[in-house]
Amino acid sequence: MNEEPPKSPSSGVEPKEGDAEQSTEKRNSEAESTSEVASTQEAMAPSLEPDKKEDAFTDSVELASGEASEGAKALAGEPPMDWFEPLEDDDEAESWDLADADQHFNGKKDPEEESLAGESEKSGSVASGERTFKKIYQLNVHRRKRSHPDEGWVDWPALGEGWRRKEVVRRSGSSVGQKDVYYLSPQGDRVRSRVELASVLEGILDLSFFEYKTGKFYNGDAPLPRGVRNRGKRKMRERSSSESSMMERGEGADTPDSHHRLTPSLSSKVSNTNQTLIPQNFPGTPNYGPQDEDAIKEDKIKLPHIASSRPLPSINGEIGSEDTCLICAKCGISFTGTWYDKQRKKPCCPSCWATKTKEHPMVRFRKWIPCGQCVACHNTVNCGQCANCKHGLQSPESRKRICRKRKCICPIRKGPGTRNFIQQRPLNDAPDLFEDTMSFQNEVIDSEAPSYKNSDTEDFSVNVDVDDEDDLSTDDDDDWHKKRKRRSCGKCKACLCRKDCGTCDFCIDKPKFGGSNKKRQKCRLRQCQRQAMRHLLPFQLGQAEYGTPDGMMPVGRPRPHYTYSRKTFSKKSRAPPLGLEFSDEEDDSSLNAMNWTSEPTSKLTYELNYRHQQSSIQMNNLDVGLRNGLPDRIPNTSNHNSSQLDQIGRWDGEKSSTGKDGENHTGEEVEEELPMITRIFSLADNPVGTGVDTENQLLKLLEALRSSALPILWYAIVVEGPQLQLIQCAKQSSMTDTMVLIDPGFCYQVTVQKQPLLLTHPLYDDHPTHLTSVTEVVNLLLDLERYMVCQGLPPQDLSANKGPIILERASTCDFLVKKNVSICINCRALCGQ
């Protein structure tokens, strides 16, 4: 807050071209608003008396910068407020303060606008004066404010009556500043992309000339190429002054964002040394173009101190040219060099870059340089085994990562924007390019991966003190990627599987399966077996959260305990003060270790699993033609899931070499995708012998089923008989009344509401007569999930029956019908339908 607050609306960045008219309007409305009620005046106070509101602004900058104002602007016909860039840390408060001030200077005090802003995304309304500021302050304590789903929407008649639109600016991450546009149909369909929009409006509205981002039709004219706009359109743009729209077009170099970062009081003109990207034309001149805004803005830009006079490296490692002058999209200062943000869209001055390096993991900035003297630096051979080497092998197109065995173990801390000293990095230190706690969390998890432990020469850092904030990461500056990789080890079958089961609740939720996209979670059967959140795993794997009957250790990570609101730390604690926050991460370490290295109670299954896993990997590498030669013993299937399972079955069959049940041979082409069955039981591995053995085999099948990723909420128990009983535990499932009973001979029977499913039911046609392996069981369960219980028929005279309605069924009711049928043909016939 060293910057002098804006003095008046007119002293800000008013000169913005094209906005003159708008500004006038704004001022008018502002003037009108001043005659409004006191509360409104108070609401306007921030802009009029910035000094008094300075602190509040600082604290509220994040919220005030949210979509709230954006929504208000949009509603007011103004373009999005692109200076609403993500603000995650206090260090940015200053610039945000400026942005905020600018925001107010731009006439956002219209009461109507403000009231609307109050409805917008971030609830960052400044419409209620001090109370609002207090609220904002309180809200700002949180790292992220959850927006109300109904906020920020503006009517969008262009798509028809009832349509609404919302713009959301990304506040963090590598795509920070990017703007996402959402539409809401009159029916409540939330549209997130053009594709979805086209889907919703199919047959209703032709979107051929519709520009999704702007939400406008362009009258049949071909969209102009990037960066080229006709005057008319540009006029609109100018009015909008949307920097994000420019950023989206890769025009960040002259993003208006910088304009909004100006310090009004600092009116010293930008250096005349500005070159290519600093336009010299002004409004009113014939050549007045997009850069005009920059020119105007530059008039207000204080020429900053260039952080470094040395050639500045770009993120590409290229040497920046001194004669390239850019405007930092973050703070608005001009600078020389070729520094851009990670997305290479927006210029970013060295100072901001360095700051963001500390503040945000998505912006990378090298602070550590190799010492050039240590053993690692002298090593010229990649180990080929470490995570970085493997990354290179797996993703050769991605940026090269230094082999861990070649990465300097004692780099020197140095670089523009960093602390002005050189220090020797501790042996177990690492480039603190990702100082977020996440980094440590990732490391902890990653360290659990055997490959890491076995290959990373720097793994001694794995056990470093959690409190040591700079010494947590052993990875290079790509590690921030891992934040979103925490749930995936990338090695287990579930991670390797690419196909959704299509039947679990998460799959059903997916738009591609006709879902509403509310859960937005990965298929349960594809949840990582090591690192997935426990509650996301298939019930069998995650059941330990509720207590495993067989005492097996729980699988998966427990739910995190988000307690930001109670924390005094501005960011996620590096050292959980009470050992509560994020303790799950630590728990995970031991948890995973227990789950995947010991499992004393399931040694058999573990071994089976391990063996199968190895085999599967080998198999996955086989040519399909080779696999086609493998014996089959799995029945015909008609879906991906079955096919995937089929693959397991084939493998089981191959291992067994018994070729049992040749009746199941299908010759169906094996899919390349790996199934995600974690543990395999098959009679092939355990040949049936005596009756006692058979019973044991049934128990082993039970054990294998319990340790496998069964379809969601199917559970295996043993009942009197003994019989192995598979039940659907989900009350919401259409199979909640359905059971599969497997007798010691592995013959099975499906029952629906305790009534046996007739053997003539087509369900049986697709499955073997004996369920001898996990594969076959899962296959059947998956198939069952495609059915529902026949709804039967309501009684003829409902009025006379005041008791529970008892549905009637035909005596030949099929019980199970395809979900799109609901009533079987026999019941339909009963009522003459």
Next chain:
DNA sequence: GCCAACGTTGGC
């Protein structure tokens, strides 16, 4: 640009 899905949080 689109989409999958991760991480977070408000509501219960």
Next chain:
DNA sequence: GCCAACGTTGGC
């Protein structure tokens, strides 16, 4: 404490 919901973001 759980979980549905969804903002967000990395990958393609």
